Amino acid sequence: xxxxxxxxxxxxxxxxxxxxxxxxxxxxxxxxxxxxxxxxxxxxxxxxxxxxxxxxxxxxxxxxxxxxxxxxxxxxxxxxxxxxxxxxxxxxxxxxxxxxxxxxxxxxxxxxxxxxxxxxxxxxxxxxxxxxxxxxxxxxxxxxxxxxxxxxxxxxxxxxxxxxxxxxxxxxxxxxxxxxxxxxxxxxxxxxxxxxxxxxxxxxxxxxxxxxxxxxxxxxxxxxxxxxxxxxxxxxxxxxxxxxxxxxxxxxxxxxxxxxxxxxxxxxxxxxxxxxxxxxxxxxxxxxxxxxxxxxxxxxxxxxxxxxxxxxxxxxxxxxx
Numbered sequence: 649x650x651x652x653x654x655x656x657x658x659x660x661x662x663x664x665x666x667x668x669x670x671x672x673x674x675x676x677x678x679x680x681x682x683x684x685x686x687x688x689x690x691x692x693x694x695x696x697x698x699x700x701x702x703x704x705x706x707x708x709x710x711x712x713x714x715x716x717x718x719x720x721x722x723x724x725x726x727x728x729x730x731x732x733x734x735x736x737x738x739x740x741x742x743x744x745x746x747x748x749x750x751x752x753x754x755x756x757x758x759x760x761x762x763x764x765x766x767x768x769x770x771x772x773x774x775x776x777x778x779x780x781x782x783x784x785x786x787x788x789x790x791x792x793x794x795x796x797x798x799x800x801x802x803x804x805x806x807x808x809x810x811x812x813x814x815x816x817x818x819x820x821x822x823x824x825x826x827x828x829x830x831x832x833x834x835x836x837x838x839x840x841x842x843x844x845x846x847x848x849x850x851x852x853x854x855x856x857x858x859x860x861x862x863x864x865x866x867x868x869x870x871x872x873x874x875x876x877x878x879x880x881x882x883x884x885x886x887x888x889x890x891x892x893x894x895x896x897x898x899x900x901x902x903x904x905x906x907x908x909x910x911x912x913x914x915x916x917x918x919x920x921x922x923x924x925x926x927x928x929x930x931x932x933x934x935x936x937x938x939x940x941x942x943x944x945x946x947x948x949x950x951x952x953x954x955x956x957x958x959x960x961x962x963x964x965x966x967x968x969x
Contacts, residue, residue, distance in 0.1 A: 677704070677705050678702050678703070678704045679702065679703045679704070679705065680702060682702055682703035683700050683701070683702040684700045684701045684702070685700035688700070709754055710754075711752035711753065711754055711759055711761060712752060712753055712754070713748070713749070713751075713752060713753075714726065714729075714748075714751040714752055714753050714758065714820070715748065715820055715824045715827055715829070716753075716827045717753060717756060718826070718827075718868040718869060718871075719868070719869070719871045719872065720871065720948060720949070720952075721756050722820070722869070722872070723872055723875065723949065723952060724756070724758070724952040725751075725753045725756060725757065725758030726751070726758060726813070726817060727758075727952045727953055727954060728757060728758035728952070729751055729758035729759065729760045729813075730810070730813055730928075730954065731954040731957065732758070732759075732760055733746070733760050733809065733813075734806075734924075734928055734954070734957065736760075737806050737809070737924065738924070740768055740769040741763070741766055741768060742766055742767045742768075742769060742804075742806075742809075743760065743763060743765075743766050743809060744765045744766055744767060744782060744783060744804065744809065745762065745764070745765040745766075745782065745783045745784060746783070746784075746787060746809050746812035746813055746816060747783070747784035747786075747787045747812070747816060748784075748787070748816055748819060748820065749761075749762070749784075750762045751816060765782050765783065783812070785839075785840075785844060785847055786815070786819065786839035786840055786847065787812045787815045787816050787819070788808070788812060788815075788844075788847075789807070789808040789809075789811035789812055789815075790811070790848060790851060790852060790855075790887060791808060791890075792804075792808055793844045793845070793847055793848035793851070794848065795845075798844065805921070805924070806924035806927060806928075807922070807924070807927045810927055810928065810931065811883060814879050814880075814883055815851065817872075817876065817879065818854075818861055818876065818880075819836070819839070820869065821861075821865045821866065821869040821872055821873075821876055822836060822861065822864040822865055822866065822869075823836060823866075824866065824868070824869070825866035825867060825868050825869075826868045827868075832864060834860070834864065835850035835851075835853055835854050835860065836850075836854075836864070838850035839851060852887075855880065855883060855884050855887065856884055858877065858880050858881070858884070861876065861880055862876065862877060862880075872949075874940060874943075874944060874947075874949065875935070875944065875949050878934055878935055878938050878940075878944075879931075879934075881934070882930075882931055882934040925958075928957065928958075929957075929958045932953055932954070932955060932957075932958065935950055935953060
């Protein structure tokens, strides 16, 4: 794990009035007797040698996989991680690998783990989103599975990680029952295909055919079907809107989402990219404005959403109280 957390100023518990939430707690100890400087000096190699290395022992809290949770416990841990991820992203720590194995919990409190593929974009470092497509393929955003992304032409953005959270939840809800993974014979198996285009096709089909996801939710996660439906609708609408906005470089995604390739425009169309804040705020509003919002609130399925991140949004604030 990269030790981004050595700079504790990045992890001030408060961020715009909101609690950061849990992150992996690192305990470290350097074994000074193992410094290579000692050996180079003893062997008279010190001349012309710069720098040295010292063995460092790292220890972390024991975490459990988020897949061991069900129902509201899973939903609460899930949103706790999304909130922490957003705050870290705003502080310049960009995770970049949202996957089943990296979403953990400690006593049912969600913890985002494994920052090996993360990037640091803080004052003093150029704000570099990058055009890489690193991550765990089954959970990558659809944009990052396109030929354009594979060719390094799609800029990594916060919304890609946010979408990955959706795909992780779908996988948990459809492939895990009481903490045991059982992958059904369906498009879900194609998510694991080594050809990313096959994965793109399978996920796009499931996204538009909402019943493909809802009908496969296992018994232990049936309680979350209404909120998964909201998320499904949000991301389906988002990608359908993108079909009408993106340039010809993303025609393979357009084909998967709409079933028809886009005509080549005489003038490239520039997508209206929402800011990181707007993406998460819009997702929260999808729950608030849903016709079943009152029922979701009555079932306690909205109380763990991070409405406090956007206190000035009247629609969101209405359900945060």
